[in-house]
Amino acid sequence: MWTEKMALDTIYDFDYVLKRLAMDPLHVVDLDEKYIYIPVLLPSGKHVVRLTSLGTTTQPVVELASDSLEEKSKLIDHVFDLFRWQVNLSDKANHFKGTNLESLFIRRYPGTPVVKEFHPYASLMKTIIHQQLNMAFAHTLTRRFVEQYGSKVEGVWFYPTPEEVASISYEDLRQLQFSQRKAEYVINTSRLIVDGELNLEQLAQESDEQVMKTLVKIRGIGNWTAENWLLFGAGREDLLPKKDIGIQNALKHYFGMDRKPTLQEIDDMSKEWMPFRSYATLILWRTMEERQMG
């Protein structure tokens, strides 16, 4: 067992990050002790890292711990990237000064980071499964999917591999209460990866525009899913999923509209957030999360 303590060179609201991660029942999170266990898939196999928050939003300190001695530096790099600690969020906040989101991002929700899903493929599967479902049922579906076809290591769930998903039948997923369409999307997309027609690691190196073009061609992946993969699978900073019902409702409420904004109106009001629209997306979702949780 090794541990590594680090002071972060940014503001960072770790309490909020944990609360958000705790919404997914597959995550092993303790909000009181402020830690989360993270599944990490390396060429050498499956590893688990415990991440604990020891600091505050303005002076964040984290501690990483794992039993995987031989991969220590790789695991640290990996988690550092997942939580995007290389990003200075004060710089991002400065970009929103003078915009219509200034008070939300700077005073109400400072230190709201982009946090990546734990694996690019898992992120894509989760995003497809979450299409057009309320969050409660969406999480139930992904939990069933992973508990049925994934694997548990040191108490932490890993999503199944593309090979494993490619080999299951539509009927198998129907039994978990997937719709026929959703079962096709999940399995067929996994088959594309197995067949080498879709390479997410390679895709993660390409521009947002190229990624969108590639992903949207795939049956079952529309704009919303592609944008969400860029945001949570690749950690990109300029995504605003306009078709997202949560974003539309958040904009409606925050700007006091009597209806949801049109896609054109969203384009207009979000121009000044570029090229960091992902942070706007996150704080807008955050307003709705607090509305729901009270």
Place this chain on the structure above:
DNA sequence: AACCAGGGAAGAT
């Protein structure tokens, strides 16, 4: 009971 949900495909215009 009706409407909604952190959409997408297919068809029509």
Place this chain on the structure above:
DNA sequence: ATCTTCCATGGT
């Protein structure tokens, strides 16, 4: 290109 319609199923 942009707009309907249908799909599907649990939550509220």
